[in-house]
Amino acid sequence: MKLLRYGSAGAERPGLLDAEGVLRDASSLVPDWGPGQLGPDALERIRHADWSRLPRVEGAPRLGCPVAQVGKLVCAGLNYADHAAEAGLPAPAEPVLFMKAVTAISGPGDPVQLVPGADKVDWEVELGVVIGSRARRVTEAQALSHVAGYVLANDVSERSWQLERGGTWTKGKSHDTFAPLGPWLVTADEIADPHRIGLWLEVNGKRMQDGNTANFIFRLPALISYISQFMTLEPGDVVLTGTPAGVGLGQKPPVFLKPGDVMRLGADGLGEQRLVCEASGH
Numbered sequence: 451m452k453l454l455r456y457g458s459a460g461a462e463r464p465g466l467l468d469a470e471g472v473l474r475d476a477s478s479l480v481p482d483w484g485p486g487q488l489g490p491d492a493l494e495r496i497r498h499a500d501w502s503r504l505p506r507v508e509g510a511p512r513l514g515c516p517v518a519q520v521g522k523l524v525c526a527g528l529n530y531a532d533h534a535a536e537a538g539l540p541a542p543a544e545p546v547l548f549m550k551a552v553t554a555i556s557g558p559g560d561p562v563q564l565v566p567g568a569d570k571v572d573w574e575v576e577l578g579v580v581i582g583s584r585a586r587r588v589t590e591a592q593a594l595s596h597v598a599g600y601v602l603a604n605d606v607s608e609r610s611w612q613l614e615r616g617g618t619w620t621k622g623k624s625h626d627t628f629a630p631l632g633p634w635l636v637t638a639d640e641i642a643d644p645h646r647i648g649l650w651l652e653v654n655g656k657r658m659q660d661g662n663t664a665n666f667i668f669r670l671p672a673l674i675s676y677i678s679q680f681m682t683l684e685p686g687d688v689v690l691t692g693t694p695a696g697v698g699l700g701q702k703p704p705v706f707l708k709p710g711d712v713m714r715l716g717a718d719g720l721g722e723q724r725l726v727c728e729a730s731g732h
């Protein structure tokens with residue numbers, strides 16, 4: 451299933467894409483796509499509902515993040531060997547984890563805000579994993595049973611705030627609009643192999659990233675199990691799994707985003723984002 455949320459920011463309604471690709475309103479089935487709607491039983495009920503009775507949504511409304519009330523965004527850093535190399539860092543022996551503030555979440559077509567002082571804003575196409583049921587100290591064998599589905603993500607990053615201002619990476623990862631998610635939450639049953647997903651990103655039409663989750667250093671069972679040793683993953687939490695090579699910081703010389711730049715990114719089966727960068731005074 452492809453689940454989504456549409457409408458103006460903060461007032462999104464739940465929807466879904468049917469087998470013909472028609473956007474239908476799902477608000478007669480669920481209040482939203484939030485933590486209470488992402489578990490296996492809840493998703494099974496949606497799968498067996500009569501979608502033909504759901505109203506069609508006309509036009510092309512704005513899409514929001516497809517998951518409501520995300521509790522936390524947990525991110526893996528340096529999870530592709532080629533990206534670790536371009537960052538000039540050794541491949542980690544254990545997963546590198548950091549957090550992004552949930553206030554950074556935005557929709558897959560929303561502008562990315564460049565505020566004063568954000569002069570080194572960079573892109574990172576990633577596979578996002580949406581948790582469907584509580585995962586606390588789970589084994590690798592159990593880990594994927596806690597996954598509701600997958601989402602395209604861009605881990606937008608301000609490199610000077612991340613790397614030159616001291617402390618941890620969180621400062622450079624958390625500004626408003628730095629976590630575009632969507633267009634859809636694609637349920638796990640629709641993804642034959644999450645370790646064979648191609649992902650790509652273009653800036654102003656130039657292909658910058660072209661990777662595949664086959665090249666993860668830490669695959670999803672290991673990563674989710676690992677995170678769950680340190681913190682409980684709750685339904686509606688999203689795990690970002692790292693980015694392949696081709697970020698702006700890795701160019702020679704480095705390249706960063708300017709107002710008017712357009713990012714397009716996509717992943718096999720997960721749709722695309724189109725994000726325009728805009729100067730924001732506040």
Ligand code: ZN
Nearest residue numbers: 574605692693
């Ligand atoms: Zn990242």
